[in-house]
Amino acid sequence: MDVDLEAAVVRQGDLVRALKEQSAPKQEIDAAVTVLKDLKVKLAAKEAASAQVKNFRETVTNVLKRRLFFVKSFKIYGGVAGLFDYGPPGSAVKDNVLSFWHQHFVVYDDLLKVDCPCLTPEAVLKASGHVDRFTDLMVKDVKLGDCYRADHVVKDFVKDALEKDPRMPAAQKEDYARTLASLDDFTADELGAKIKEYGIKAPDSKNDLSEPFPFNLMFATPIGPAGLLQGYLRPETAQGMFVNFNELLLYNGGKLPFGAAQVGQAFRNEISPRQGLLRVREFTLAEIEFFVDPVDKSHPRFGSVADLEFFLFPRSQQVNMSAPLKVRLGDAVAQKIIDNETLGYYIGRTYLFLTTLGINKERLRFRQHLANEMAHYAADCWDAEIECSYGWIECVGLADRSAYDLEAHSAASNTKLVASRNLPEPILVEEFRPVPNRKQIGICFKADQKLVLESLEKLSSEEVVEMVAKLESAGEAPLHSDSTDKTFTIKKGMVDKQVTKKTKDKESFTPSVIEPSFGIGRIIYCLFEHCFDTREGADSVEQLNFFRFPPVVAPVKCSVFSLVQNAGLDELAQSISVELRRAGLAVKTDITGRSIGKRYARTDEIGIPFAITVDSSEGGVTVRDRDSKEQIRVPVEQVTQLLADLSAGNKKWKDARCAYPAHTSSDKTDEDKTDE
Amino acid sequence: MDVDLEAAVVRQGDLVRALKEQSAPKQEIDAAVTVLKDLKVKLAAKEAASAQVKNFRETVTNVLKRRLFFVKSFKIYGGVAGLFDYGPPGSAVKDNVLSFWHQHFVVYDDLLKVDCPCLTPEAVLKASGHVDRFTDLMVKDVKLGDCYRADHVVKDFVKDALEKDPRMPAAQKEDYARTLASLDDFTADELGAKIKEYGIKAPDSKNDLSEPFPFNLMFATPIGPAGLLQGYLRPETAQGMFVNFNELLLYNGGKLPFGAAQVGQAFRNEISPRQGLLRVREFTLAEIEFFVDPVDKSHPRFGSVADLEFFLFPRSQQVNMSAPLKVRLGDAVAQKIIDNETLGYYIGRTYLFLTTLGINKERLRFRQHLANEMAHYAADCWDAEIECSYGWIECVGLADRSAYDLEAHSAASNTKLVASRNLPEPILVEEFRPVPNRKQIGICFKADQKLVLESLEKLSSEEVVEMVAKLESAGEAPLHSDSTDKTFTIKKGMVDKQVTKKTKDKESFTPSVIEPSFGIGRIIYCLFEHCFDTREGADSVEQLNFFRFPPVVAPVKCSVFSLVQNAGLDELAQSISVELRRAGLAVKTDITGRSIGKRYARTDEIGIPFAITVDSSEGGVTVRDRDSKEQIRVPVEQVTQLLADLSAGNKKWKDARCAYPAHTSSDKTDEDKTDE
Structure with a gap:
């Protein structure tokens, strides 16, 4: 809800009442009433929009859970907060996203991919700073011991107070607003002072809260039988690349620049996980560490992305409370809005990666870190933020971390981690x-x-x-x-x-490192929301859900139906399925003979982009496109190659439509006819 | 070394000496001497073979480490026992093995893939039996606290004694041999008794050892800030599939049979990791849980594997000390050597999987578990064992676990996990x-x-x-x-x-489950050994190492060279590389202009199957096959498609050789000419 607007309505209402009591001139009262009406209309529209967003989220989440895209982990044991399983379609989308990531970054730029364990000894994470600083501030219910994130407790209290009391004095409201805006910067002492000042109690029990104290978010587990080697589950995959720097440099013939890459699980013992797939305790990261000479951060392929134009939200725009800008990437680097070419190159590649997956480019922006968000050693940092029903979500971090990591590990391990230049x-x-x-x-x-x-x-x-x-x-x-x-x-x-x-x-010299770090689960959740859509069913009453996944991420590329149950048709459908699988395509075969409209609806709901219907044992098959619902006739012997091309993105649907005759609807295969 | 043979040599020597002392007839002495000589020749041959195996392993391991296939994790911090990183070529081989696994099992049989967290709450692993029984017996140095695996300590002691004393009395030798053979079946008390009886001390300090006690091999870590929810890192991926059984059954339209699949990290806190990549603390598993009606374990596709013939090592053969048998799979199931069709189907598919990857079929066998190895509830269990320099290694487990897992989770979670039949x-x-x-x-x-x-x-x-x-x-x-x-x-x-x-x-009814479980790291290590080979270099002195990886697993599919440094050739080489990458192929480009023979040797050593050399800016390029070293001439515009086909296995080298003219060696591109 919009607290400011609500307060404005209250204030205006008070004004109208006061004017009436004072028997002010009618004209003046009417003008004030008009303003009040306008404000109320605006408030109602905002509230409706917000209800719509919540409603949209519920609809998507219901479909995602019902069709097993994801599900609470260990459900039969009551589940564990912050842990989720991907079911068959979700797991397939994830595999496809990772496979495209590999193709788009690792193969395309010949990055050196490594695969290191999750278990990490303390020395490594001490050097990286995680043992000392990978913390959130926590408060405890002094009687029950329940744990809360200190900033969440203050945030929820303040928001609640603002919502419940629109007539709050302006000074108090301003204080609350300032607190909300500063939450991320508060020290433990400052947060503790606010909790005392506002008299905030434990949300569940209303008991007193402890002073805030840092809680380390790493999962700790000793390694080895004696329990003497302290280990942690890695909070990111980056460290495995830094500690292998010398090996990787040698592998690359001693030459800079080069990039390392790693994909794998990372862990974060969240104090109170919220927001479904967006804040979880175990997640998949895909990270790149691109090592460059600090005096030359140019990138040989920057030209290939320089002409892209998309939304940047530079520091200056944020400070001025202005909107993001649509900028040509080449200009952003030339004007030093983005610090250097290599960072710019990866921002551009990230833009291409996300939009190819199906992220809406109007709901994607690259936001620069404010000075106080950025580590002291960093040269420049940007987050790819995607808008979803939870707001703008940080899905990819792109940071120029200068020489910090290599220098830290070099000092801690007493090993030189350097490159050389002529x-x-x-x-x-x-x-x-x-x-x-x-x-x-x-x-x-x-x-x-x-x-x-x-x-x-x-x-x-x-x-x-x-x-x-x-x-x-x-x-x-x-x-x-x-x-x-x-x-x-x-x-x-x-x-x-x-x-x-x-x-x-x-x-x-110690190389600088530019680090693009992708939160795969967050990207996937945003992708679910951006690809979700509804349309009218055949009966014009029911709303049908579907996902407009591009073929590259669709969990299954093609469904194969026999129009009616019939040995000849079933056999042909099965043999087409076998051929498609042999070509590497994930396929769903359905020879139940149920109404074709219902079968299309079921496969649309998990985002299968194409369907083949075998309607006669000779003379070709019908291929249907999910998004346009158009159908074409294709000879059996050409259908595997066509589907392989469509799935790989080598051909678009419109190419197929030009190459093959349209299917002239008969009663039986037309999904829009009402069927039994 | 061969302890029995060595003892026989000693005994025969004693006999010859005794005969001589007794002035036995010359004929008798001569006969005994001949036997002695034969035995010595055999022993020398055995010792040479064993030295050769060790030497082979060292050579392979050196290449694997030098070329960064794998490396000790966190090396600059001294490393951690049992943790390894895959470097670029190793990580690529792993990705390719997993991708082929996905294609061969998940896509081919439409399995329901899921993706569950490594973090697992105690309730799940209590129900599965891991909290109580996932243990190894451990002994501690009573003074220093050093930990050892109890069976390792006894095994090393006995082996050492047998090797050091070939004249050991027969009775003692027999006792030692019996102990060695029974180690896996000993209880803690029995192992403790043997340690006392033999007077075994701590290997490092020679201090006394504690009684053996079970040590749980799971890594424990509490989940959540309060530390109240005991969690573990999963020791296998299977449980995530069992606990989702109801969801998956529903997803499959309520119908049996169906298979679930999961690929991911699993963890095992080994007491003392040995044998490099074969026994590690964190590893990747690829597992299938195939749910069937216990009264009908037939498999619709069994026919597709029934005619395969390969080595089975049934229980009866092991008990009789006989050799494995080469059996037709269909016969093995018909004769009930293998319990049922579904188990047989997965044994056949596993055989195809491993041999397609490049595992030598003469060094692969399926060994049935002996009665005492098998859990009481299991209907039948087989291990795919691959021979490598460490002996026969269990790489895949294939078990019919009956209804055990679903019943255990059903009871513990108070949730019905059943299917229904007409x-x-x-x-x-x-x-x-x-x-x-x-x-x-x-x-x-x-x-x-x-x-x-x-x-x-x-x-x-x-x-x-x-x-x-x-x-x-x-x-x-x-x-x-x-x-x-x-x-x-x-x-x-x-x-x-x-x-x-x-x-x-x-x-x-509660379905039975048939579980094929693949240890990916072990398969990869055996694959490295089976694909490794050496051949003479151009100078006939140097031995060149190379990996005969089939294209499907090769870390890089193709290298692209320009013959000499020259702007025109370099540009063409780069543009061919870009095309190949666009087609999804991992490519290595080298335009250093170094001698072509050296460049081939370097790329052979990481197993790149094909090389394209750009030797003129028009008139085609030279394509070279790693294994045969044959070269053909291919027009530039056809080379991408040819390499895509060769890499995907759609075409074999011999097809390419027939389709294109052979390259007539010139000085410059012939690797066998001695070059500067």
Whole structure:
């Protein structure tokens, strides 16, 4: 509901009443009444629209659950909040989305795909910051121990208060509104202060609430029988790519730029999951880490997306309370609205990915993070947001994270994670090498002397300088052997340094990483909503539901019917099904002989784009298009190739319609005739 | 090593010495010496073969790691035992295996695929038996707390003793051998007794070991912020299908048989992971649960696999110490070697699946479980075992689990999980309905009266009879309301029963389930070994490694080279690559202009089946086959379609060779010429 509009109606009503009491001039009263009427009409329209959205969501959700697109997990045991199963059509849509993602990103750009475990040891997630900072603020019912997200509790309280009391004093309303807008930025202390100030109690019991405290959202589980290695279920797939950076760089011939990719499960122990498929405790992510030289973030294929035009919602527009802009991507990068070409390239590819799947381009925007949303190290961040009945939902994050992740893992693991670039021209550098006193080292370290000499040999120029300085000042210095993890104490006189001049034509640096991260479940839910539609049934009374899935994501590509139950027709239908399956197409065969209109309605409801009806044992079959309900006649021996082309998107329906004669409706195959 | 053969050599040597000492007849001594020599030759051959196997494994593993097929996870942090990452070629092979699995099982047989979370609440795994019985026996070092698998400790001790002491007394040897053979059947007490009897100590420290105790192999993690809902990471994907049985049956129009399928991660907290990719803590399973009527386990498509002939290793052959048999599948089912057609069908389909992937059919067998391996409820179980350098490895389990799982979940969740079948002819049955005394119920239950009446109405005929009997005998009976989870106490006089006669034409039953379960990681590792090969390089000195992956699993389908660095050739190579990618093929482009022989060697080593070399800007390109090293000339405009057909298996190389002229070797493109 629209709180502002409702308050305006109340205020205007008060004004009219006051005018009447004061016996104000009729003209003045009439004018105020007209304003009041207008406001009421607007409010009613808003309320109707909001009811319509809620109604729409309920209708879609009912179909999705009834046709087993998804279902609460472990339902016979009462279910678990935030866990859902995809049933056959949902699982097929998911597979198709992932398969297209693979084709669109991994194959198209030759990304290096990896597959790492969900189980992750603590050291990795400590370095990435998740152990310390992957938290939400939580409050507890001090008596019952029930847990709530602190910001949800405040948000629900404030919204509720605003809705229940349209006559609230303006100052209080403004305070509430300011609180709502700042919720994401509040510290634990600030949230705690608000809970106290507003006297907020536990929503279920009305008991007092604890102070807010950070709750880590990772699922913890020890690895190994002794329980000594702390592990977590990964909260994202990204870390597996960062820790393999050196291997991947080598695999790529030592060259930048290159992208790594990973698809898999990630986990987030939500305090109170809400919004169905949009906020769950286990989900599938598809992520890319594209490594670039920080001084050159151009992308060789940027030209292929530069002419795309779509909605951007830059920081400046948000701050000015202005609307998103439709901008040409090339201009957005040229004008530095988007920081660099590589980030721009992936924004463009993401736009193509989502719209090809069936996301409505008018309900898709790329929103730039505000300064306070963005991590301090990030160069630029954008979210692909899709509008659905829950509002604008973040479905893809696109961030230039600079060198943060590689530097963090490099420091924590004591492993260099760098690439190298050619210098514009070679330079002469001084390099210091160790000069060991072999005799003294032999006497002192005996069996270990070889190891000590090897470890000395591995020191970098800087380390040699540092060691010799330490020997001078302190008389001894530690020497660590990486291969055996032993540390030796080197004494003064055992090592000296020698300088050499070397020509250097390369320099090393930590690459920047640009990370597009796709929340597959969220994209799928938005896709369900955007593809859902209703139309009149044959009897002009019933409303029939259907999904306008493009063939690429449709869970089943084609249904095969025999018009009536009849051995000849059934056999032909079965053999066509076998052929289609052999061509790799998911097919649904129905030879029940039920009314053809009803069969179309059932397959439309899970979004099957094409249907083949076998109506005679010779002379071809009828192929019907879900969206237009048009039908054509196709010879049996051509139908597999036609359906393969239509399903792969190599042919459009209109191509097929031109190539084959239209089906002239007979009573029997016409779905719009009322049938028994 | 072959312990028996080694002991025989020792015994024969002793005999020869004794004969000589006794100055036995020369003829007798000579005969004994001949036997000794034969034995030594055999032993040497066995040892050489075993060294060769080990050497082979090392070579394959080196290539697999060097070319990033797989790598220890979190290497820069020291790694975690039992966790591995697939790098780009390994991840691509895995994707291809899964995609072919989907096509071969799900699409081909129209299985109902679902996608459930890894996180699973305790109730589900309690019902399935995993909470109580998914354990391995563990022993602990009593001082240090180090953990070991009890059977491993005994096995390693016994094997070690046998190897170190070939002169061991026969009785002791026999005892050790019997222990080895019985390890899998030992209880905790029996294993503990053996550890005591043999005086086995902790392998690392030689400290005493604890008594063996069961260690649950599931990773535990609480779900939700309060930590009150105990959860586990699923040890298999099967449970998600069982708990959705009612939904899936409904989705299938209430009809049996049907199969559900699921692919996903599963977890097993191994006590001490060994054998690389074969025993890991996180792995991908692909499982089918095929639900059938227990009185009719025929399969409509059994005929399509009945004529396959391959190795079966039935229980009887194992007990008799005989070899596996090559049997026609149809005969095996007809002779009841395999229990039923549906189980037989999936054994046949599994055989086709594995051999199409590239598993050597001479190193694949289906081994029946011995009586003591099989759960009491199982009707029949077979494992697809693949021979690799670690021995015969169980890669697929195929079990007829009867009604066990559905009955267990039905009982634990108090939900009927049944299907129904038509009776041969309708029968008349007596059915009892409750007759409530509405007045008394109203007085007694007031606000709840409606709920009580509804709950009564939901009682089954048996429950009505039971309740009325209880009211007679005890004066009261409990009534449970499922919807509210309340229990009411019904008093005598409130309910009576009334009998009606009803015609019944259906009866309900719990379906049996046949479960094929594929360990994808194990299959992939065996595939790596079976496809690995070496051949002589151009210089006749170097041995070149390559993988004979069939195109369906090859990580990259085609490489595209320009013969020399040259703008025209490079551009054409790039445009061919783009075309191939557009056709959905994973492609590797290399325009470095390095020697073509070296480039072929590098791409052979990751098993790329075809290479296109652009050697002139007009007049076609050269296409080379990895396995035969043959080359043909193909016009540029036909090359995409040809490669698409070869990659999909629609065309074989020999078809291509017939359709296009052979490439007449020039110096430049002939890999066997020594190049700079």
